[in-house]
Amino acid sequence: MDRDELAGWLRLLLTPGIGNTTARRLMAAFGLPTDVFAQSPTRLREVVLPQQAQALQQVPPELETQLDSTLQWLATAGAAPRSLITLGDDRYPAALLAMEDPPLLLYALGRTDLWRPASSRNIAIVGSRNPTPQGEANARQFGKACAQAGLTVVSGLALGVDSAAHLGALEGAAEADDRLATIAVVGTGLDRVYPRRNLALAHRIAQHGLLLSEYPLGTPPLAANFPKRNRLIAGLAQGTLVVEAALQSGSLITARLASEQGKEVFAIPGSIHSAQARGCHALIRQGAKLVETIQDVLDELKLSSTPDSIAAHADAISASGPKDTENPLLTALGYDPVGLDALVARTGIATSQLQVQLLELELDNQVARLPGGLFQRIAHS
Known part of the structure; x- marks a missing residue:
């Protein structure tokens, strides 16, 4: 050009x-x-x-x-290729053309050589910026499982669930250099990273995935831009998985946009006591598919995967459940947030001894301490 x-x-x-x-x-x-x-x-x-x-x-x-800054940005040599994809370009995603207001331009940073705009093997994973420890672990686990199943994970580079999903996808696709691990659709110009805490993650995505933005270079993180960019996250994916979301979460906007675009919506259920699960429960009541494993997503989207990747994820889910030989305190905790007094009642363990055991489990990353004096068990893949 x-x-x-x-x-x-x-x-x-x-x-x-x-x-x-x-x-x-x-x-x-x-x-x-x-x-x-x-x-x-x-x-x-x-x-x-x-x-x-x-x-x-x-x-x-x-x-x-x-114009000058864009030309300079395009010409700057870096670790990741830079390009500008205009409406009508062969590389422009057909899925976005079906939207009411497709962007005129897409700024791209990363592995455009691996990008297949017509691919239907994209899954959006979105959720709370302040997830519970279990929610963050779920996002990372599903991101990894999706990548291992050959899907590209689309998200928004926000803190919390988005970041965990991107990280999981990068882990899951670590051995597959011939396909795109993850796509981050951002709400700023591509010459800046927001939030700054995700700078290292953005660099990793540029090396093994792709960052996209419809906003001109220099665009700051304006609040109105993030809900607007959510339509692109939904548009690029065949389905949207909501991991955790409060009732007022922006993730529900992405889910609604996906539904309006005729895309599948999935949600992971959570504790009835967790505010971060209420958005997912509301989606399920409205018809979103309840998801427990990656196989639920693949079946609904009619996508195939390798038996090994499915088995690995199923084993990880199974392994997170209670075992006869596990610590009795973990069994007593269950998977809902619980207070110290309730644990004393369930276990009969003295408060001082219980606090010591909880600290040990917390240091071992098996239990998380939540606001309000609550504790929650963490299931790991």
Whole structure:
């Protein structure tokens, strides 16, 4: 793409009052952005409102700066390839074209050489930014199992469930260099990472997966951008798995968008005492498929997998259940958050001794200490 062509795309993107839907209508009528801007005001008013036609006559003041920074970003050599994918490009995902407002541009950082935009083997994994320890472990375990089954995990690079899902996918696809491990759809420009705590994770994703954004370089983490980008997470995936979510969680937006796009929605149930499980329970009541293992997802999506990966995940789920020979305190804990007084009543162990045992289990990463003086057992894969 030469400078003039890129300038046309960026100008259309930056023009006030011209959203994705209007831009698409303009290109359907006139062709490429450079052709759109070659039209007279009269011709433009045949397709858009008068104020929109007037806006198209004005060059956005930030265009030259954005053009220079984009060209410099594309030309900068780094550990991961950089590219710009425009609407109509062969690499543009067909699934996004079916949406009402597909992005004009997708900024891409990472393994575009492994990206198959027409692939249906993508699964979105989303959930709370503040999950319970068990929720975070579930996200990582399912991310790994999905990658081992040959699926690409799509998420949003947020803290909590998103990060755990990306990490699990990177672990599961560690030995498969010929396919994309995970896709992170972000709500900022690709020249910055938000949250900063995920900088190292973003670098790993760029090396073994792909980071995507519809926002121009330099775009800060604006609150309104994150719910909007959720439609792309849902759009890129054949189904969306919600691991943990409160009733007001943004993950439920992704699930709703997936449902509106005709995609499958899955949810992992949790404790009836956990606020972070209520969003998943609400989805299940609304028709989302209850998920216990990766096989539930594969069956619903009619996808195949290797027997070894399915068996490994089933064994991991089974192994997390109570055993006759396990610590009796773990059995007494169950998997719901529980307070110290309740544990004393269940076990008959003196409070001082119980606190010592809980500390030992906490240091061994078998029990997590929660706010409010609660404890929760952690199931590991």
